[in-house]
Amino acid sequence: MATYVILSSFTDQGIRNVKDSPDRLIAFKAAAEKLGVAIKHAYYTVGAHDIVVVAEGADEAITAALLKLGTLGNIRTTSMRAYSPDEMKGILKKLA
Secondary structure (H helix, E strand, O other), rough: OOEEEEEEEOOOHHHHHHHHHHHHHHHHHHHHHOOOEEEEHHHHHHOOEEEEOOOOOOOOHHHHHHHHHHHHOOOOEEEEEOOOOOOOOOOOOOOO
């Protein structure tokens, strides 16, 4: 299972309907779960991004979940693959 940090920003449509955002987050969690993605953490933030999510799943499943989310038009996402310290140790061993 891969871990991803997902930075999300409201679109014009999303901010106009911001009161629905908590319900949309619940719906996203359910849809992601059906695709095999576990939403580990979700935080509303203030600053350059509006929501930060930590998700786990296969690369393809996370990509599918984010594409499906994007089609709804409420947020835009930037995703980053995240590695635990142990995963990074394994990667660095391959440099030798």
